[in-house]
Amino acid sequence: MTTETLFDSSLDTASLFDLARPASESRIVVAMSGGVDSSVVAALAASTGAEVIGITLQLYDYGAATGRKGACCAGDDISDARAVADRLGIAHYVFDHESAFREEVVKQFADDYLSGRTPVPCIRCNMGPKFTDLLRMAKELGADCLATGHYVRRVNGSAGPELHRALDPARDQSYFLYATTEEQLDFLRYPLGGLPKSQVRELAEQAGLRNAAKPDSQDICFVPDGDYAKIVRSIRPEGGQPGAIVHAQTGEELGTHKGVIHYTVGQRRGLEIGGLAEPLYVVGIDAAKAQVLVGPKRMLAVSAATVIETNRIGPLPDGPLTAKVRSLSKPVPIVLDGPLGGGATTTIRFEQPEFGVAPGQAAVIYAGERVVGGGWIDSTET
Structure with missing residues (x-):
């Protein structure tokens, strides 16, 4: 079986990557974490007939220390990514980014907790090592695009590529990607955004990937045992x-x-x-x-939040806006009071009191299914 025949012929894999050139003349770089999602993306890319290169960033390895699988940066995951690449017959490279990850993500995580904020390290990682460094590597390799296993959709709009929520709301990861720039989005591809997780696992089985049944990671990758306070204390002992x-x-x-x-x-x-x-x-x-x-709970209600270091993706719409202030919360109606994007500070005003809005978390702004942008919550108003 060749990579072009891994999947049912009814699946138009080439359309998932929106290539400007014929697939046979294209090169796709895939960010491979070792999980089933990015592995399926690599298989889909290989089935287009394009040249495919897998890249894994070694960020923070707690797998060996805890003996636990499922953490996205564990040593076992690098082995899984390499095995998938071998199965597909594609090149695979591992780059050690542990030092940069520790400086840009882990230490910031500790400092945020120490200052009483609630950090979201996955966004910091996407803003830094994952997208900034991976995009640079992909472009240096002459790639036509960089594909990842995130559950979001890239939609071509009248003003350029747009970032939309995943078709499966239970898998949507758009909250963690609001800081994607328009330039990055032009180069990025998210082939899984229109698929349910069950179909992704079916595709992994069809392709004969050894990690088809691998459980999803539920923890922050550098805290695979869930004890984040231990990590903070190891970096900032005064936190205890x-x-x-x-x-x-x-x-x-x-x-x-x-x-x-x-x-x-x-x-x-x-x-x-x-x-x-x-x-x-x-x-x-x-x-x-x-x-x-x-x-009491009523003291958690806030009427507005100041949001800093904002990013905007595409034009602001004339219609209504909503915002998510936690990854698992539902978007709620807001009014935007101030500029959005370019690092500007703005204020979001909730139409109804919102509970549990914590400094340090992200506020992500939507227009329907489209991600308009967002920023970091710096303070709140009652």
Whole structure:
């Protein structure tokens, strides 16, 4: 079986990559993490008849330390990516980016927690090592495009390529890709954005990929055991400094904590304070005073958020906008008060009070299914 006959003939694989030249004259670079998604992208690319090169970035290897599979940067995943490349007969290169990843992503992650913010390291990674470095490598290799296994759609609009949510809402990863620039989007391809996960696994089986049944990673890649506080302490030991749990309204000290790095805005569990008339939530963190501020749920409601370092993809629409302030939240109606894009600071105003809006997270703005852009939440207004 040749790579061109890996899949059913009814699947038009060439259209998934939107190549400007005939596939036989094209070169596709695929970002291969070792997971089933990027492996299927490599198989789809190979089946077009184009020359395909797989690239894996070795970012942060906790697989050997924990003995656990499924973390996107573990050593086992590099082995899986290489095995898939061998199966498909494509070139495969591994580049060590651990130093850059630690500086740009892991240390920032620790610093954000230490300052009482709620970081989203996957966005930082996409903004840095993944897209910036991978795109540069792909262009140096003379590629026509760089393809990844993200579940988003690249749609050709009247003003150029647009970024849209995945067809399968349960798999949509657009929240993590809002910082994609228009120049990057012109070169990127997302072949899985219109497919459900079940079909992706079926395609992996059809192609005879050894990782067809490999479980999805559920954790941050450099925290495969879920203990992010341990990572923060290893980089910033002062993050384990104990302090007071204080009622945000009364100023009463209700208990003590083992470090602000263990808490995020909106958290209810793990406070270990009892005998109260109503449930309390983390409503703020004062890192300078090592205080965790708690209060009733109504104190989590905010009317607006200041968003910094914004990016815009395509023109702003005349119609209504929505925003997601957490990766798993639903988009809610907003009004944009200020410029968007070019690193500008703006304000998003919620039509209804929004809960659990935490500094450090991203606010991603949509016009229907299209990602308009977004930025980092810097502060909130009640």
